[in-house]
Amino acid sequence: MENIEKKPPKGILIVTIITIISGVLLLIMSFYAFNLLLPLGATYLMGPAFLMILGSTSLLAAFGLYKGKKWSWSLLLILSGFGAAGYLMNVANGQFISILGVIYNAGIIWYLYRPHIRNYFGVRNKKRR
Numbered sequence: 001m002e003n004i005e006k007k008p009p010k011g012i013l014i015v016t017i018i019t020i021i022s023g024v025l026l027l028i029m030s031f032y033a034f035n036l037l038l039p040l041g042a043t044y045l046m047g048p049a050f051l052m053i054l055g056s057t058s059l060l061a062a063f064g065l066y067k068g069k070k071w072s073w074s075l076l077l078i079l080s081g082f083g084a085a086g087y088l089m090n091v092a093n094g095q096f097i098s099i100l101g102v103i104y105n106a107g108i109i110w111y112l113y114r115p116h117i118r119n120y121f122g123v124r125n126k127k128r129r
Contacts, residue, residue: 006068006120008065008066008068008120009116009117009120011111011117012065012066012068012117012120013066015065015076015108015111016062016065016066019058019059019061019062019065019076020058020059020062022055022058023054023055023056023057023058023059023061023062024055024059025055026051026052026054026055026058027051027052027055027056027059029048029051029055030048030049030051030052030055031048031052033047033048033051034048034052054079057075057079058079060072060075061075061076061079068120068121068122069121070121070122070123072121073112073117073118073121073123076108076112077109077112080105080106080108080109080112081105081109083101083104083105084101084102084105084106084109086101087099087100087101087102087105088102
């Protein structure tokens with residue numbers, strides 16, 4: 001079987017770069033928070049640990065996005081869904097600037113479902129019976 005290198009669409013390149021930046025920022029925030037909260041005890045380290053997991057997962061998703069891996073399509077869809085839900089809770093709590101996060105994550109979800117993007121990742125529509 002021939003190994004054909006797929007060229008990623010420009011939108012995927014942009015999403016990959018944004019996802020890398022997001023992952024790096026999350027990791028930096030988690031390291032900073034670990035150092036800041038470590039003297040307070042292990043109970044306070046759950047938040048930084050969650051940030052570290054999100055940052056690492058974002059970097060993993062970015063790698064897969066660039067390579068056109070099917071699993072990265074699903075992973076970014078999950079990350080964007082959780083991101084949109086988190087920002088929506090912030091909006092419900094009165095932080096109305098978080099609507100920008102909802103719009104961004106909804107845009108990523110919409111973009112991932114575009115036919116040419118689904119084809120790039122090899123995601124097919126399931127036929128209904």
